[in-house]
Amino acid sequence: MSNALLTLTFDNGPDPAATPRVLDVLAARGVLSTFFVVGSALREHRALAERAHAEGHWIGNHTLTHPRPLGESGAEVREIEAAQAELGALAHPDRLFRPSGAGGDLSPGLLSTAAVESLIAGRFTCVLWNAVPGDWRDPSGWVDTALAQIASQDWTLLVLHDVADACADRLDEFLSRVDAEIVQAFPPACVPIKRGAVRRSLDGLL
Ligand SMILES: [Zn+2]
Numbered sequence: 402m403s404n405a406l407l408t409l410t411f412d413n414g415p416d417p418a419a420t421p422r423v424l425d426v427l428a429a430r431g432v433l434s435t436f437f438v439v440g441s442a443l444r445e446h447r448a449l450a451e452r453a454h455a456e457g458h459w460i461g462n463h464t465l466t467h468p469r470p471l472g473e474s475g476a477e478v479r480e481i482e483a484a485q486a487e488l489g490a491l492a493h494p495d496r497l498f499r500p501s502g503a504g505g506d507l508s509p510g511l512l513s514t515a516a517v518e519s520l521i522a523g524r525f526t527c528v529l530w531n532a533v534p535g536d537w538r539d540p541s542g543w544v545d546t547a548l549a550q551i552a553s554q555d556w557t558l559l560v561l562h563d564v565a566d567a568c569a570d571r572l573d574e575f576l577s578r579v580d581a582e583i584v585q586a587f588p589p590a591c592v593p594i595k596r597g598a599v600r601r602s603l604d605g606l607l
Pocket residue numbers: 412413463467500501502
């Protein structure tokens with residue numbers, strides 16, 4: 402095996418069709434991950450996030466309504482705080498938060514001054530990413546894209562989606578082929594704010 406590390410994250414759920422399938426695959430392979438849930442979806446399908454939490458996965462905040470992108474929504478504080486209230490006891494103690502983007506780009510508008518101030522005041526941990534293989538637009542080809550991304554860097558923080566027509570069909574195949582140690586922690590380079598403290602430059606994101 403290579404020395405590469407891999408952190409798995411699943412965004413935009415919970416979803417009644419996709420989330421149970423993803424959880425089944427992860428459980429069968431003994432892999433732990435983080436689910437960044439959308440507050441409005443959580444309201445409808447809370448039992449799925451409760452199952453993920455009970456099985457050892459971390460649960461993070463991925464906004465209330467998933468504006469694309471968060472920083473241009475004009476409602477950043479509500480998107481962050483209302484979703485966190487929805488998470489309640491499911492929330493990770495580090496108050497994990499991932500902004501909703503626009504197609505996976507780490508680009509201006511992902512965050513905003515208002516969003517950053519809210520994350521600092523609320524002592525959130527902002528978790529970004531360094532690999533987006535595009536499972537939602539390429540539910541078959543994302544596997545090869547992801548394997549190439551993982552092979553190209555020491556520690557990959559991979560974004561997949563537990564929604565319909567995304568990663569679920571090929572997740573088990575992906576896990577059978579990946580050559581990396583899967584860990585639940587996040588690479589520090591992808592965490593610009595930790596428990597309300599700014600650790601990395603936010604240049605290019607506001
Ligand atoms: Zn998302």
